[in-house]
Each structure stands twice: as structure tokens, then as C-alpha cells.
Amino acid sequence: MNFFKTLVAGAATFVAAHTATFAPANADTVQEIVNRGVLNVAVQTQGPPFSFVDKHGERTGFAVEVVKLIAQDMGVEIEFQDYEWKGLIPSLLAEKVDFIAADMTPTPQRALQLVFTEPFYYSDVVAYVAGGSEAATWQDLNTEGVKIGVPQASSHVKFVRDNMPNATVVELSGGSPAVAQALSVGRVNAGVTSREIATQFTTEFEGVRVLDGTIVQSPLSFPVRPTDTHLESWLNNWFRIKKADRTIERMLDYWVHTDAWEVDHK
Template sequence: MKTVKLFSVFVSLVMFLGFLGIASAGTLDEIAKRGELRIACQTQGAPFSFVDRNGERTGSSVELCEMIAKEMGVKVKFLNYDWDGLIPALLSKKADMLAADMTPTLKRAMKIAFPDPYMYTGSVIFVKQDSPIKTLKDIKPGTKMAALLGSTGETDAKKAFKDLKFKTYKGGGPLLINAVLSGHAEAGVNDISAVRSQVSNFPPNSVRILDGQLSKSPLAFAVRYDSPDLLRWLDLYFLHISLDGRLDKNLDYWVNSLDWKKDH
């Protein structure tokens, strides 16, 4: 009987120590041991994440992630995905975190965890310059609307207008502008920051952004729910860079102006 009790105590102790080992081995430890932070992002998401005319990856999110890796003391590895591949890449553990101009919707939060938002934006409608669509009131049922598959813009447009005919695309915002200019869609919907920057790559005065935003939306990076340590760390990171001015400097250059155009 004494032997059985000692064995039970031994087994319990082993399980307890094993639990402590599992509990202490978090995502931050894994990143530190690996010496590399793996980030799922886009290459067609200017001004947040894109490849510039010099063939260099750059953008607001890219710069923020490079700062994150520097603070962690590790290298950064960017993994390229289309918009609808970002969340699957994170959930499959190919990436440690997701860095894109993503809205932390309640539906997405059922799958992935978002730190506190670092900025706010909203969806807008854009058309060809000579389009008969002059205001949001001119968007009628049956209007062909270009949107990124699974994007907040698509959701916002469905809420704002009835019976639209959606043409969805996998990739970046320039695909939507091309769809409108080529006549495959009568209008497009996307984040105002993305539209404002991407339109500047097309012929002058070829695209017109309609007055009025469909929504006011927060933007945030994302991690898995099994990475609470990384989630908390990101909250502290954005708190620090908001207090020391680095966040405002990033957003003023990349998002609130087109100053980056002359450099990239």
C-alpha cells in the first residue's frame, strides 16, 4: 500500500512539473530561442505592406514589425500571403503573428486574438472619374461592386447597400482599382488609407473617391489565442511607441500623407 501511495505521489509530481514546464514555455520563449519572428503579411497592401519600385518590402506595418523584432532582439521573417490566406497561416502556426490593415471584428475574434487597436480608419467607395455615380445615394441595387474577398470593406458595403452584385478578388487593393477602371465593376470598396495611396499609382484623375465613409473601424495586428504572452507584449509595445512618438511618426509618414511616395 505504501509503495502504491509513493508511486501516486511520484506520478502527480511528474505531471505537476510537466505542467509547469508547458506553462512556462510560451510563444515569446519560442521566438527568442528561434531567434526569428515570423510574420504573415501582404505584398500588395500599400501603404501598410508592399514591395516598392526598388523591389524592397516596406510600408507602415513592415516598419512597425521591424521595430518589434528589434525590441525583441531577434530577426524578422515576412511570409507573403493573399488577404484570405493571412488567418489560415497564423492558425496553422506558420506565422507567430499577423500584420496587416485588418479590422478586429467580432467574427474574426472567434478565431484569432487581437491586441488593442493602434489606429482607426474606415471603408470608402470609389468609382471612375466619369462615372454617373456621384454620391453614395447613387449606389443602387444591382450595382457591380469590387471588393477583396473576406474584407471589412465587403462587409461594410453589404450593410450599407441592398442587393449589390459583388465581384470579389484575392490579392491587394490595386486589383479593385483595375476592376473599376476596366469596367468589370462599377464601383469598388476598400479602406480609405489603402485607396488614397494606391490611387496615386494610376493615371491622374482617373479615380474618384465618394464623399463619406461607410464605417469607422479599428486596425490591429493579431496572434493566436495560445499566445497570451505575445498578445500582452504587443499591447505594451504599442503603448510604449504611442507614448514616445514613434507610432505617430510612422502613421504621419505612411498613412496620413503621401510623403512616402517620393521615397518608394
């Protein structure tokens, strides 16, 4: 009996001494943001209407202005960190930022590493070509020898491979603007991006036009780290409130559904 008591006492001492070692971390990113007084957000300067630098030299766009409102409701300052598209997810996983504010699709592959908020918008993914192209619809691009440019590491890579398997995918660093530039100099025959961004390219690059048809509809969300359940919940709650009071609707009308933003920013 004495041996048994000694064994139990020893086990209790071991557990007490090592509880801190084996206990899971309980860090709350929301509280950390509030305590430091700064919200760190990863963005990409991909061009209007989601994230760009306007004529005043200020970063703006739909995603950027959403984050500014989020920071305001948190009562903190905001710091944007600009990355190439392929650097967005690594920056989040390395804890350099609190979340990513970009028009990112919550694909099953990305969801293996990240947790996504509820979609705040569904965007049409389309193809666009230069003036010399004879293509009328995106299906016309599904031909051997046709080179379709897409941002490196974007969900558009899969969209093209799944829906236009006969074409060749060309991944380009620098986001959608780099693809449009490659199209303008003949490096690729077409580009694929959201309808909103493609429409902007028709005004920035002579002869560029959007082909008929929607390749896919892509939900857009903000990702956080899998352990940041409070932050995920807070953001989802924020989006629900701002949809209910029509804030998101008004912002989409200004930035995405119309060209109203051009007077103030272009």
C-alpha cells in the same frame, strides 16, 4: 484501512505518472522568438501605404516598418511571409508565423479564432469609382445591378452588405490592387477599401476617384493565436510605449496622413 492506504497510494502513483500527459502546454512564443533569433510575420502585398514593394525592390509600408521596429526591440531578425488575404489567418493558426501584420479589423467573427492587440489606428472605409460613374456619394451605390468589388474574405464584405444591401458584392482574390484592376476594366462598378489605399488608386488609375462620405471607421490591429497571451501583452505594451514617445504618430504622419513617403519609395 490497509485497502484505503493502498487505494490512495495507487491514485497518487497514477497522477504522478500521467501529469505530463494531461498538463497544458506552457510554450512561450516570445521566448521561442528570442531563442530562435527570428520573428516570423505574415503580410500581404496590398499596396501603399501599409505593405508594398518599393522602387528599390524592398518591402516597406507602415505595417512593415512597425514590425521592423518590433523585431529591433526584441533583438531578433525578421522574416516576412507573403500571403493572399484569405491565407493570412490560416497561416497563423497553423503556426507558420508568429503574428499577422496587416490592416486587419478585429471583427467579432475573427476574434472567435484569434486575439487582437489594441487598435493602433482607425481607418476610414470608403468607396471609389471609375471616371464614367455618376455616383457622388457611397450611398449612391446602394442600387440593384451595381457591382462592388472587395478583397476576398475581408471585413469590407460585411461593410458593403450591411450598408449597401441592394448592391452586389463581388469578392476578388489578390487584395485591393486586384479590385482596382477589375474596376479599371469594367468588371465591377466600384471598389471599397481604406481611404489611404483608395487615394493611392486615384494616382495609379486614370479617372478613379473617391466618393464622398465614410462608410465605417475600422479599427486596425495585429492578431496572435489565443494561447499566446505573453506575445499579446508584449505587443500591447510596445504599442503603448511607442504611442507615448510619439513614434507611432510620426510614422502615421509619414506613411498615412501625408504623401511624404513617395519621395523615398515611389
